[in-house]
Amino acid sequence: MAKHTLSVLVENQAGVLSRVAGLFSRRGFNIDSLAVGITEDANVSRMTIVVDGDDYTVEQVTKQLNKLIDVIKIRQLDPNDSVNRELALIKVNATSTTRSEIMQMVDIFRAKIVDVSKNTLTVEMTGSGSKIAAFEDMLKQFGIKEMVRTGIIAIERGNQVIKVGSGENGASGE
Amino acid sequence: MKLTGAQTLIKVLENEGVTTIFGYPGAANGPIYDELSRSEIKHILTRHEQGAAHAASGYARITGKVGVCMATSGPGATNLITGIATAYMDSIPIVAITGQVPTEMIGRDVFQEVDITGATAPFCKHSYLVKDGKNLAKIVHQAFHIAGSGRPGPVLIDIPIDIQAGASEFTYSGESDIRGYKPTYEGHVLQLKKIAKAVQEASSPVICAGGGVITSDAAEELLAFIEKAGIPVTTTLMGIGAIPAKHPLYLGMLGSHGVYAANQAVAEADLLIIMGARAGDRATGQRDKFAKDAKIVHIDIDPAEIGKNLGTNIPVVGDIKTILKQLSKYIQQDYKKEWVDTVSQWKRGGAEKINPADEIKQSQYVNPKYVLKVLSEMTEGKAIVATEVGQNQIWAANHYQLSFAGGFLTSGGLGTMGYGLPAAIGAKVGCPDKTVIVISGDGSFQMNLQELATMKQWGIELKIILFNNSRLGMVRELQKMKYSSNYFAVVLEGNPDFVTLASAYDIQGEKITQNEEVKDALARALNAPGSYLLEFMIDPEESTL
Secondary structure: OOOOOOOOOEEOOHHHHHHHHHHHHOOOOEEEEEEEEOOOOOOOEEEEEEEEEOOHHHHHHHHHHHOOOOOEEEEEEEEEHEEEEEEEEEEEOOOOOOOHHHHHHHHOOOEEEEEEOOOOOOEEOOOOOHHHHHHHHHHHHEEEEEEEEEOOEEEEOOOOOOOOOOOOOOOOOO | EEEEEHHHHHHHHHHHHEEEEEEEOHHHHHHHHHHHHEEEEEEEEEOOOHHHHHHHHHHHHHHOOOEEEEEOHHHHHHHHHHHHHHHHHOOOOOEEEEEOHHHHHOOOOOOOOHHHHHHHHHHHOOOEEEHHHHHHHHHHHHHHHEEEEEEOOOEEEEEEHHHOEEEEOOOOEEEOOOOEEEOOOOHEEEEHHHHHHHHHHHHEEEEEEOOHHHHHHOOHHHHHHHHHHHHOEEEEOOOOOOOOOOOOEEEOOOOOOOHHHHHHHHHHOOOOEEEOOOOHHHHHHHHHOOOOEEEEEEEEEEEHHHHOOOOOEEEEEEEEEHHOOOOOOOOOOOOOOOHHHHHHHHHHHHHHHHHHHHOOOOOOOHHHHHHHHHHHHHHHOOOOEEOOOOOEEEEEEHOOOOOOOOEEEEEOOOOOOOOOHHHEEEEEEEOOOEEEEEEHHHHHHOHHHHHHHHHHHOOOEEEEEEEEEOOOHHHHHHHHHOOOOOOOEEEEEOOOOOHHHHHHHOOOEEEEOOOHHHHHHHHHHEEEEEEOEEEEOOOOOOOOO
């Protein structure tokens, strides 16, 4: 099944996240990832939701989300016309013999070492989901102790913006 | 001007035109009840919070206004849940107001605390947990706006007791602009032209009218449309009454519990126009076989319903009444006479099969279909009917010949046993001049029979028709068909003597065991002043269809 990225503007209010999450479980939709944070307008939060499903599912997700009163606007992002990023923090085993090899890997992937201890290195990595997956794969041989990922956030390229009051509000069902 | 939360609530309720509240007091809504006692708003004390929610629903359906119910925190709030879910499934506008434990105690599992906004989220159109008294007026106003507009539904407002009691500056603008909520009312003109073309090209068109036709008060426009274009109409359970039952173009109810003519017409249709209906499973049966040769037009105010259950060729989002008015410009006078003649024959053929007249001689038991036929004649279909759920519901749907839109109150989507009696109470309060009849079975009647006391206390006069087969008839029928007649847990031994029970609440009653007695008994019940219960003894083998 294909992955679809939805950019959803919601009221920055208590309970919104639970409504959105509840809708997904109740209607049997699968969330791949969900990232939420405030926007340039403090009253508005943006959720970037990656949905796993066919076109029918994405259409239903969009329509059902639109029914939530606290959802202001939804847009499905075209992967070719948007920038997708995810942040990962990876704590990997490091010994005196492996440390330099790991550091090389970090260089190649343009990641960053943010913490060092006698037996570990903690790496910060930003990139698309697939880049992070590739990096994770390379680090596996050293033993990953812990990994934390934010889920994807995404923004449209060029002049386009998704803002309250701009353009169509996505409420049309046609 | 500073007002307490309770004062603010009552003031805004009055501003919203609320004249009646169905509710039940408790510790956590004390300040509201204290204030309500000094208000012009009439409070109907039910005997269970579920009764209050269903009564608010019946009231809303009859008056077209938003119904209001109230309960305290914890168990009071959870008792509302079935009523809220019932209203949600049938798109009935109600506002439920619950008391909540004090703000600073929330989350500590104190006495009678429950997360009611969380519990009801999946089946509420929207809900609020009030956290600041200064927002209360706006919230209440918005709640009414959301409940009653677009696709209607229940909205819950949970108010902690400290907010009810605490004072804050009263600000009320009456502003109902909500940026995330903009229902579409007008249909897209391009789509409407497509419908007109499809109607013109069709040789066997059928309209399926759902509850949306009744909600949007579009019965008159629908009638004008079908009479101009000559299109037969079937309804869903929720759509019953969208056109008068005796209208020559009415096919009857669609679906697994519907009638032959309706299902046959849809099966052979080359154009199916669904208006204000979800195309739910009970109406469509197997989706891939439903109207398989037909071009599908789906008109609904809720975009999410279009394409959810059924593929659609011409989708139109908007309000049915508005769209039918718009559409009248494009529809040509073109009566599909040949097709109408064909379906009329199916109608006659089907009618013979279900005509109970030949069974009239049967003794020992009463034929429920015959009872409803006689009831239709005596009331001319002008009485409001509220049904319970089970065989009684389907008998009523198929045999009570309702003559006006909005007069059939039933739990269509959720199938809530115990809906009929309290919904009828709400309907009678909302429309005291009309005869209101409860159609029930002995199973579902006992789900909310405590509301007989509500009838008595508030002088609410209902005629109750109780079909007693001492069984959970519809489940029994299911066991007969699907589980090799392995009847289990469907015999209602221990039924009370319902006539004696009614008399305990000062309600007159009679038990009827013969078809010959039906006419006179119904006449006595309908003509008697006050409430009346008629218990009809039904053969347990009597089938739904």
